[in-house]
Amino acid sequence: MDIQKLRREHPKLLKYLVEKRYSEGYIRRIEKMLKLLFDNEGNYNNYEEFFQRFVFSEGLQSSDKLHKPTRIALRAIYAFEELGRYPDRIVHGIPLGRICKYSKLLPQFQIVIDNYQVNAMKTSKCSNTIHSEVANGSAFLFAMQENGAITLSGILNVHIRTFFFDGARMVRGQSYKSNIEAVLKGNTGFDTWEECKRIADALPPIRKSRRNYPYLNTICGKNSNILIMCHFEIRLL
Template sequence: MDLQNLKEHHEELLSFMENNGYCSTYIHRFRDEINRILADADSHRWQSYQDIYLEYLKVPHSKDYLRNKRTIIGALEQFDLFGHFPDGRHRHTLFERGSYHLLVPEFQELIDFYRAYEVQRGKKESTIRGESLNTASFLYRMQEQGARSLDEVTEDAVLSFFVSDDGTLQKSCSYKKNISAVFKAGLKWKEPQCRRILGFLPLLRETRKNIRYLTQDEVRLLRDAAENDGFSARNKAILLLLLFTGLRGCDIAGLTFSSIDWEKERILVEQQKTSVPVEIPLSAVVGNAIYDYLAEERPDTGSLRLFLSETHPFSPLAAGSIGNIVAKACRLAGIRQEPGDRKGTHIFRHNLASTMLENGVPQPVITQTLGHTAPDSLEPYLRADFVHLKECALSIEAFPLAEEVFSL
């Protein structure tokens, strides 16, 4: 591993951090790590910055300590190999998120086989990643309990991952399904070991939480908040898109100029979740809000993305920022401010679906509007269709009841 560039230029990195307000303790940690790497390079056969970090795993350390080392070593990698200085925006790429890099070789081999197998079968990358992350966490727990191979995983260890000692469910049915998907693929790799662990996975009932739907009063207050002077034109356009289109937050963040067909008054989107294209009417209220943002507020950066950050360098808006905009709207509207109140972007998607149901819009039309790939995806929204649910209510006239039941 060639560390000559780091040796010659690391003072530039430290000076940059000093000039940009990094605390002295943090800078000192960087200096110590650089000195350690340069001093120990000759006595180790490091091939990459990953190898440098993995050296720390040979001795027990706390998660916080290891997280700190990953951040520092990852930042050094970005500086040494790519010339990137820390900016608070770009996360290091030393490892993917999750526990994979902490696993013993056999556990990593299982996940590697699963990923290659499902890529060949055409499974969506986001699904593969989610199932891999969940399984890596599961295997890391098995490893913490002493298992260094699949043969050493015990049924008690598996059950303790899902259910606590007092019987409380710790992991959901969908989490178990993700783990199961990896081990089912693993049957073509190490059939007996993977089948054995599949047999240990508990039977969990699939449940759905009740969705706290938006009330008409909340919708009115949110629309009023969109007109607040403290709410930017960009945020107003995004809030109205959520209210009137049912688009997911990630799809709104991914909109480009070509996504808006002004002549035909349509919004064209290929959904990130399903890769299914959808075409949504562009209403006047949404179109006017987008136009106001483009004409009055959006900086001209050359980016094709529709929505940009509001501060320099005006980068394309991240999907996570859509949730922050919703949180701000709720604050201005004075709604959903108690701990645990649901105020994510999905409540708007649910609101659109339930409103369309109440107004008698055919279910296939709603499914097409929301871009669902399966008809039963609409089922959770049916529970909030109170207009039609009331039509299913049975009369109690045939049941004898005492008069005091109805008295105040």
């Protein structure tokens, strides 16, 4: 996030929206988001945190009709500033509305996330994948921190297990574990690697969930214009 860059470059975004004949309402929302970003510079660390504070300050909830347009407007600004991408009328899956735990991590845990991002940027991973892995990895490390760990060596197997299981059931799935594992293994080549590898090896085995695919076996008969029978059969693969 580079607000000074956004201050310099945002006229190009607004000009593009006018030239491409975006609606006045859409452009006004972009302008409102830009003003809020500039007026509150220094009071947030990333777009997710800014969005969270804006939602609460405006009293908007996810069910409110203005919530989605507001999120879309900020996504457009995010894509323009960080990815150099102009709006294309396609809603891209840039996650917003949730504060990443990174800013709450101790420096010795933040470096794990930083190291991962250095290595991740050398790969072909898309920004959305990196974002998700950072979010899940940060949440994991923050939970370890809340359990009393202040160093990587202080993260114990019991802490790791309780992150995934509450004693009665699994509370996080295989994809969540994979994202955490990606962050830990992304520390290859750094001083943190030995401990990150130990923690990655200690992650519990979680079976990939199997989905139920509905097979529709429909028997329909009509008496005049009345549908008299429909039968649906669902089989577990």
